[in-house]
Amino acid sequence: MHDQFNGESxxxxxxxxxxxxxxLTMDLLRDAYRETEIIPPIDLDKVIQHSGLVIKAAxxxxxxxAGAYDRTSALILIKKSDPYFRQVFTVAHExxxxxxxxxxxxxxxxxxxxxxxxxxxxxxxQEANWFxxxxxxxxxxxxxxxxxxxxxxxxxxxxxxxxxxxxxxLKNLGIIPK
Amino acid sequence: MMEKQKDxxxxxxxxxxxxxxxxxxxxxxxxxxxxxxxLIKKFSxxxxxxxxxxxxxxxxxxxxxxxxxxxxxxxxxSFIGYLGLRKPELLTGLQIFLSVFLSGTLVETYxxxxxxxxxxxxEVDYKSFIYQPIKFKN
Numbered sequence: 001m002h003d004q005f006n007g008e009s010x011x012x013x014x015x016x017x018x019x020x021x022x023x024l025t026m027d028l029l030r031d032a033y034r035e036t037e038i039i040p041p042i043d044l045d046k047v048i049q050h051s052g053l054v055i056k057a058a059x060x061x062x063x064x065x066a067g068a069y070d071r072t073s074a075l076i077l078i079k080k081s082d083p084y085f086r087q088v089f090t091v092a093h094e095x096x097x098x099x100x101x102x103x104x105x106x107x108x109x110x111x112x113x114x115x116x117x118x119x120x121x122x123x124x125x126q127e128a129n130w131f132x133x134x135x136x137x138x139x140x141x142x143x144x145x146x147x148x149x150x151x152x153x154x155x156x157x158x159x160x161x162x163x164x165x166x167x168x169x170l171k172n173l174g175i176i177p178k
Numbered sequence: 179m180m181e182k183q184k185d186x187x188x189x190x191x192x193x194x195x196x197x198x199x200x201x202x203x204x205x206x207x208x209x210x211x212x213x214x215x216x217l218i219k220k221f222s223x224x225x226x227x228x229x230x231x232x233x234x235x236x237x238x239x240x241x242x243x244x245x246x247x248x249x250x251x252x253x254x255x256s257f258i259g260y261l262g263l264r265k266p267e268l269l270t271g272l273q274i275f276l277s278v279f280l281s282g283t284l285v286e287t288y289x290x291x292x293x294x295x296x297x298x299x300x301e302v303d304y305k306s307f308i309y310q311p312i313k314f315k316n
Contacts, residue, residue: 088204
């Protein structure tokens with residue numbers, strides 16, 4: 001679920017939608033970091049704090065649940081046993097819903113159910129995934145690091161994300177061929 | 179506060195298999211951030227050295243090439259002029275060779291000047307080489 005990006009689905013986001021998300025995440029980072037330099041890996045605590053949300057790690061009986069989000073209680077839940085890179089992506093994804101889909105009061109985030117969603121939900125998930133990638137791998141810094149490292153695994157380690165997330169970000173930015 | 183707790187309970191009701199809660203911090207390791215900062219700095223310094231070196235040397239390179247070309251053209255045309263004055267019969271005999279040789283010299287001059295103008299003095303994207311990590315000021 002986490003690694004389903006624009007590149008894998010037939011219903012790609014439009015250029016305007018992508019630009020909107022990219023600028024939204026950049027503004028969010030600018031506000032959260034204030035006058036400090038934005039150096040990867042992105043400090044999600046700063047972003048969460050700025051957004052007035054709370055993150056809690058939880059155990060779920062259902063192993064397919066990766067996280068959950070509730071707008072009313074301003075809470076994002078993540079799976080305690082997930083590795084760091086997956087937890088940060090879950091949080092960034094839920095932040096995407098928080099900023100992009102104000103009409104969505106809550107969400108339970110199941111791993112691997114992307115294909116079972118209907119059109120509208122699928123688009124929202126794609127937008128949230130793009131938001132997450134853009135927040136964790138800001139375009140300008142990401143491209144600069146790619147030009148230095150030229151290695152997906154090292155890039156992933158530098159940004160604290162999975163190699164698959166890095167791969168799709170490179171693909172979606174048109175740095176490597178689709 | 180009570181309201182938040184109530185919201186949380188409602189939310190908990192929606193996720194039936196929600197078992198326990200713990201505070202969670204997602205700040206990255208400081209060491210990794212420092213490593214990345216260092217990487218950006220080293221890269222910027224390297225690019226700066228490389229580009230300032232290239233900018234200085236391209237002037238010297240261009241002047242050297244132009245001097246060599248002037249010398250070469252003077253030498254070739256002086257040689258032909260000398261032959262024309264002193265040994266015109268040799269000049270007639272070497273007509274085909276000399277026409278190819280002269281054309282070759284002119285073509286070579288054209289391509290070298292083309293290279294000097296288009297590559298050596300092309301526009302430099304300074305901004306991308308003198309990279310500053312994004313820093314916003316409110």
